[in-house]
Amino acid sequence: MDANSPLxxxxxxxxxHQEPVVYMRGDCHVCRSEGFSASSRVLVKAGGHALIASLNVVDDRVLAPGEVGLSKVALARLGLPVGSPVSIAHVPVLNSLGAVRKKIYGHGLSEAEFTEIIGDISAHRYSDIAIASFLSVCAGSRMSLDEITGLTRAMVACGQRLSWPGHERVFDKHCIGGLPGNRTTPLLVAIVTAAGYPMPKTSSRAITSPAGTADTMETLCNVNLQLADIQRVVTETGGCLAWGGAVNLSPADDLLIRIERALDLDGEGQLIASVLSKKIAAGSTHAIIDIPVGPTAKVRTRPAADRLAGLFTQVGEACGLHIRCLLTDGSLPIGEGIGPVQEARDLLAVLQRKVDAPADLRERALWLAANLLDLAEDCGVSAALHKATALLDSGQALAQFERILNAQGGRKSLPDAAFEVVISSPAAGRLTAIDCRKLARLAKLAGAPFSAAAGLRLHARVGDTLEAGGALCSLYSDSRGERDYALDYYQSNADIFQLGGGGHA
Structure with missing residues (x-):
């Protein structure tokens, strides 16, 4: 077969997943003539269609001579039907990889270099290994203020931006995470938009937690909104609760988040750039950043929180965004549910003013909403808190939330998990502490957030006195394997729940 013959x-x-892969026989004429080997990056072309992918070499029995295979995501991105003739070539040199290597060797990068890197990542030109290298070398405190600002602007520049004519101020909120069950965002959107202020909220899926706002909201309504849908929903209701990855606002962000999730990594500079680029792209002008601080939270010390708050504020100012950072108590999980469905049950209970609704989730959401209303009205947090409470207690926030759900396709029924196991205390005592990191890990091993109904529901809170055999929490899973895997983890990490006297549950 001629070396130029199409495959x-x-x-x-x-x-x-999201890594495009090409499959070719080891004796393929193209492999031999071009010198391709396993893990090579190759360019698949046909007419006006092109795709960069990683090469996997397969046995002769997998493909017939003259065939080239594509993974599901590669086939979708190439946009050609099966049976189409394609050619395989070497990938053009990516100059931006030189900038990544420059950073690896300890040199700073300019905004132009970040723009080139993010542009190539957004165009799917980077392999997962190259993205992981970029994220790793930017993790920790390896990025200067100028670099974080440059990365933020680069992430905004590679996507589209929303604008809201007629609104001088547009509001937003983000929590940096690390606190299981802290699902305040939907409550804030309901309260703030009920007060008449625009809040076009786009959120990420979970990176290192058992649920992100998008994961939780997806159990209640459609969150895969396109730009036109977001504009329609916000025009109709004043707000939305959408998954940012479904729109082209900061397209590199979800590509980076996918690798961050695999690495269990959430670097400081990337975190700030990710959060602020989405705020700017969504057309927001004012935002609050919730930074929980606690011994097992993502941010563990006050100095670390102060540093992060300072960076958020300075980068926001440099990008024309007014930021108010709020350092909050991160010592305990918030609410009772952990995982998409369980957290949805909590936020609905708060909106519906149920007597058994989690008081800590309600109070935290009201205080955060008060800060947003203060940004809007400059009325002082105390007066704003009174207004937020009235909007919630009168049912106006619930009615507004239902309007947003209806505008996004209508409210869904929450699913139940296939398996439920109650985890009990083996001894009597007072519950003195809960390890937030390990608790989140337990919920993830049970299947959250990928199984929406998986997760935990707490039955005991710090300060409660338990009898031996008293219920600590219920564990929910949709498969026996995940249930057993999570329970094995708990047996090795029973110090998740600390009892008075130095023991653990």
């Missing part, structure tokens, strides 16, 4: 496209039926 015939085959669907391999393999889910490689």
């Amino acid at each position: 015939v496209l085959v669907d391999m039926g393999i889910d490689t």
Whole structure:
């Protein structure tokens, strides 16, 4: 077969998540003539269609001579039907990888270099390994203020931006995470928009937690809104609760988050750039940043929180965004549910003013909402808190939340998990502490957030006195394997729940 002969496209039926993969025989004429080997980056072309992917070499029995296979995501991105003739070539040199290597060797990067890197990542030109290298070398405190600002602007520049004519101030909120069950954002959107202020909220899915706002809201309504949908919903209701990855506002962000999740990494500079780029792209002008601080939270000390708050504020100012950072108590989980469905049950209970609604979730949401209303009205947090409370207690916030759900396609019914196990205290005592990190890990091992109904529901809070056999929490899972895996983890980490006297549950 001639080295220039096209190959015939085959669907391999393999889910490689978001990493495009090409499959070729080791004796393929193209492999031999071009010198390709396993893990090579190759360019798949046909007419006006092109795709960069990683090469996997397969046995002769997997593909017939003259065939080239694509993974599911590669086939979708290429946009050609099975059986189409395609050619395979070397990938053009990516100059931005030189900037990544420059950073690896300890040198700072300019905004132009970040723009080139983010542009190539957004265009799917980077392999997962290259993205992981970029994220790793930017993690910790390896980025200067100028670099974080440059990365933020680069992430905004690579996508589209929303604008809201007629609104001088547009509001937003973000929590940096690390606190299980802290699902305040939907409550804030309901309260603030009920007060008449625009809040077009786009959120990420979970990175290192058992649920993100988008994961929780997806159990209640459609969050995969396109730009036109977001504009329609906000025009109709004043706010929205959408998944940011469904729109082209900061397209590199979800590509980076996918690798961060795999690395269990949430670096300081990338965190700030991720959060603020989405706020700016959504057209927000004012935002609050919730920074929980606690011994097992993401941010563990006051100095670390002060540093992060300072960076958020300075980068926001440099990008034309007014930021108010709030350092909050991160010593305990918030609410009773952990995982998408369980957290949805909590926020609905607060909106519906149920007597058994989690008081800590209600109080935290009201205080955060008061800060947003203070930004809007400059009335002082105390007066704003009174207004937020009235909006919630009168049912106006619930009615507004239902309007947003209806505008986003209508409210869904919450699913139940296939398996439930009650975890009990083996001894009597007073519950003195809960390890937030390990608690979140337990919920993730049970299947959250990928199984929406998976997670935990707390039955005991710090300060409660328990009898031996008293319920600590219920663990929910949709598979026996995940249930057993989570329970094995708990047996090795029973110090998640600390009892008075130095023991653990």
